[in-house]
Amino acid sequence: MLAEAEHVVVLTGAGISTESGIPDFRSTGGLWGKFDPMEVASMSTFLHEPERFWGFHRPRIDMLAGADPNAAHKAVAQLQRRGVVKQLITQNIDRLHARAGSEDAIEVHGSLDSGCCIRCGHEVDIDELVAMADAADDGVPRCPPCGFQMKSGVILFGESLPAEAIDRAFEAAEEADAMLVVGSSLQVAPVSRLPGTVLRRGGMLAILTEGPTPYDDEAHVRLNGKAGKQLTEALAELEALL
Numbered sequence: 001m002l003a004e005a006e007h008v009v010v011l012t013g014a015g016i017s018t019e020s021g022i023p024d025f026r027s028t029g030g031l032w033g034k035f036d037p038m039e040v041a042s043m044s045t046f047l048h049e050p051e052r053f054w055g056f057h058r059p060r061i062d063m064l065a066g067a068d069p070n071a072a073h074k075a076v077a078q079l080q081r082r083g084v085v086k087q088l089i090t091q092n093i094d095r096l097h098a099r100a101g102s103e104d105a106i107e108v109h110g111s112l113d114s115g116c117c118i119r120c121g122h123e124v125d126i127d128e129l130v131a132m133a134d135a136a137d138d139g140v141p142r143c144p145p146c147g148f149q150m151k152s153g154v155i156l157f158g159e160s161l162p163a164e165a166i167d168r169a170f171e172a173a174e175e176a177d178a179m180l181v182v183g184s185s186l187q188v189a190p191v192s193r194l195p196g197t198v199l200r201r202g203g204m205l206a207i208l209t210e211g212p213t214p215y216d217d218e219a220h221v222r223l224n225g226k227a228g229k230q231l232t233e234a235l236a237e238l239e240a241l242l
């Protein structure tokens, strides 16, 4: 499928990063097992209980920063370099695609590369945000110009998704003649509608995800198992053909 398609778009979710040691909050156990992410990583907690929000968010930044890209992230980056994959869309905020060498991923749930003030728009990079949190007595980084609590670029529950990224993702899906889904259970709208956009236009769909998805009956290729191993094998076969 990858060899035949002319405009492949890759969509990745939390499952591509579990092999890097980052737990998927939809699976049990791990860091998320102790919290209700819908509650603690929400706009409401950020606004009304910033200390509790940052008490959760700050160690998570260290956990994500300590993870390394795995074979699946590297295979996706290589597929982009070879010109096979024209666009990458990710639901992940962990920056592992960028660190694996992927450029210009559309990050539909935001990203952990910056901090911002939602009151006055002041922006800082992630290192500065972390330094501000660590210097604060209560662990809450506060905006230098206006004093309001700062948040990272990660989109919270109850917060609008970044409209520009969502628009770009759907434009990419409209152009795709094949979509490869890696590590997403395709449960979260509106991203869950991207594969349907490709299928409606007669495109192909491959899903490489552990566990069921709503598109399992319609996918042309459906693989379970570990993304790192399977993408590495697919890449090797493809390179023999190209």
Ligand SMILES: [Zn+2]
Pocket: 117, 118, 119, 120, 121, 122, 143, 144, 145, 146, 147, 148
């Ligand atoms: Zn501010």
